[in-house]
Amino acid sequence: MNIKTIKVGELRTNCYIVSDDKEALVIDPGFEIEKIAPEIAGLKVKAIVLTHGHYDHVTEAFGLGAPIWIGEKDEFMLLHSTGKKADRPLKDGEMLQGFKIILTPGHTPGGICLYNEKEKVIFTGDTLFAGDHGRTDLPGGSESEILSSLKKLLDLPPETRVYPGHGRPTTIGDEQNLLQ
Numbered sequence: 001m002n003i004k005t006i007k008v009g010e011l012r013t014n015c016y017i018v019s020d021d022k023e024a025l026v027i028d029p030g031f032e033i034e035k036i037a038p039e040i041a042g043l044k045v046k047a048i049v050l051t052h053g054h055y056d057h058v059t060e061a062f063g064l065g066a067p068i069w070i071g072e073k074d075e076f077m078l079l080h081s082t083g084k085k086a087d088r089p090l091k092d093g094e095m096l097q098g099f100k101i102i103l104t105p106g107h108t109p110g111g112i113c114l115y116n117e118k119e120k121v122i123f124t125g126d127t128l129f130a131g132d133h134g135r136t137d138l139p140g141g142s143e144s145e146i147l148s149s150l151k152k153l154l155d156l157p158p159e160t161r162v163y164p165g166h167g168r169p170t171t172i173g174d175e176q177n178l179l180q
């Protein structure tokens with residue numbers, strides 16, 4: 001599995017291109033489609049997966065010609081941010097292209113993480129960053145929900161590599177004292 005990180009927009013959102021040979025997922029194409037498009041040339045993009053509905057993660061999603069997937073409880077935010085609906089609303093526990101969808105509300109009501117147990121990789125959006133967690137003071141945010149979401153994530157194997165929505169990668173093991 002190849003993971004390419006492209007930092008997009010003023011908020012330096014991490015857009016990830018996850019590929020195997022000829023197929024790819026694009027995670028959070030927030031802005032700067034001109035930087036993303038060349039990286040997916042020659043790949044069959046199976047889906048655009050949005051970790052949550054904030055504009056800095058979704059704004060360019062509809063320009064890449066692939067189905068849009070988002071957590072079902074964040075669909076209204078996508079509609080608000082882009083005026084368009086998702087192709088597939090995601091539920092907790094669904095499997096997609098080898099990734100398990102883990103519902104992690106708190107930053108937004110329907111935020112999701114994408115966890116690949118075999119590859120020991122998780123994409124955490126704005127739920128878990130290196131040394132921090134996402135804001136809970138925006139509309140739909142909840143401190144108590146993000147704490148229970150973080151508990152779920154920190155139960156994953158410590159060697160799991162974490163690719164967050166902003167900032168540098170980390171591991172579950174390195175974030176174990178986040179809640180202490």
Ligand SMILES: [Zn+2]
Nearest residue numbers: 052054107126
């Ligand atoms: Zn956000």
